[in-house]
Amino acid sequence: MAAGLTERRQLILKLVVQEFVETAMPVASDALVRKYRLGVSSATVRNELAALEDLGYLTHLYTSAGRVPTDAGYRFFVENLMERTSLSLPEQRMIRHQFYQVRGELDQWVQLAGAVLARTAQNASLVTPPRSSDPLRFRHLELVAIHESMALAVLVFHGGIVKQQTLTLDADRSPDDLRRVAGRVSDLLTDLTLNGVEELLNTDAQQPQPSFGDFERLLADLVVRAMHAFEEQVQEQIYSDGLIEMLSQPEFIPALAREDAERAVQRMRHALEILKSGRGLGQLIPQALASDGVQVIIGGENSTNEMREYSIVLARYGVDRAVAGVLGIIGPTRMAYPRSISTVRYISSLMSDLLTELYSTEQRPPEEDNA
CATH class of the missing domain: 3.30.450.40 (GAF domain)
Structure with a gap:
């Protein structure tokens, strides 16, 4: 039992919550005594209401008004006083x-x-x-040349999720070169989650001889942005x-x-x-x-x-x-x-x-x- 909450105060708190939820009107001591035949005087109930207010379970909107539950009052009601019911x-x-x-x-x-x-x-x-309970994982990357200075990056993730992004190339790259770079990035990132990709990139950047070249890191950063965007999109659904x-x-x-x-x-x-x-x-x-x-x-x-x-x-x-x-x-x-x-x-x-x-x-x- 919470400190100061006698059985009678718990009963009165329960009745105040139920009445306020039902009527949306502040609850007065006279109304409780009349409706529930509490066997005590209105003065006694007023004293208990005042004690519940001092304990932080009730408050009042105006000086002479009845009481309404506080967040703490609702919390105690939900955890200790509420009758567990089921739908009919x-x-x-x-x-x-x-x-x-x-x-x-x-x-x-x-x-x-x-x-x-x-x-x-x-x-x-x-x-x-409903979405997969497993975190999003990278599967592989494909690069398709669409212009001498542009390529289409196709990012494939586990679960059949596919994202596409056009890239401006910093140098002329043959289709074979694009396939080779895409294959290398895929090998490095396959099956990694977003946290795994970010951790790999951070660790690699601190190495004397990083595994990722400039273009490969650009592609890996693209994967990170795509995974972030997917997570944000899921949260907004x-x-x-x-x-x-x-x-x-x-x-x-x-x-x-x-x-x-x-x-x-x-x-x-x-x-x-x-x-x-x-x-x-x-x-x-x-x-x-x-x-x-x-x-x-x-x-x-x-x-x-x-x-x-x-x-x-x-x-x-x-x-x-x-x-x-x-x-x-x-x-x-x-x-x-x-x-x-x-x-x-x-x-x-x-x-x-x-x-x-x-x-x-x-x-x-x-x-x-x-x-």
Whole structure:
């Protein structure tokens, strides 16, 4: 038990979180006593609310207003007070049926996952397409002369990824010379990851007689830039849905006071920017890919300022040692955490099952024709 959190204070904290999530209104002691028949006076509950505020689990927006949870309050609720729930069986059957209607269509699975997450949790969703769980590795390089002073560099990576780049040649080079240089660079870099290529280049540059000539180093630097660009592109591939659901939350609905209206509009613009650009989300993806189970990041626990008014529920999905992606929910910190967590957990499990089935089918040897 956290210091100062008696059983009664834990109960009151749990009720405050539940009431605030449900109503989006500060919670007063009188309301708790009336609704939950706590068996103590309003004065006693007020004292407990004040103690919870002193401990950092609650705060109040105005002097005479009721209390609302802080990030620490939500965190304690999620880890210690929240009832672990699952989606109802009818919901699970309906969702599974939707996915099996687009059976085998991986792109549609990703889009459907985003739509189902948003609709079920009533907040915005994010999904990254599944990608190889292994780091990108270089395979080989080809150089094709297209002009006496230009060549086309074809960079081939494991997994069938191909990148092309035109090069301006610093000297006349015959096709045989281009093939020889490409073969040498390929031999030096084959099967290396981005870190491996960079480490090799840094070590070689410190040698009295470097293995890479000037033109070969230029080609190796081209490989490094291509691998960096690929990694950045992968991080930016975040599919989002549920903008309408998130903007329907009370946090985004203007109140009567002008300052509240301006604040709501500012929040809307901010939410649009996050979902459109993925800024503040990309760095959470590697963290989720490296973790098991459902990850919950609440408000100020986010490392970037633009995300500190939001909570994110993420989970990894995929096939072990093959491919993996991330899916989750983003919304205001006043989030229905039990519902959000159970939704993310179920969809990630379903996506993993579907991908496992897809990959096992693709890798299954064809049946022999006995006719």
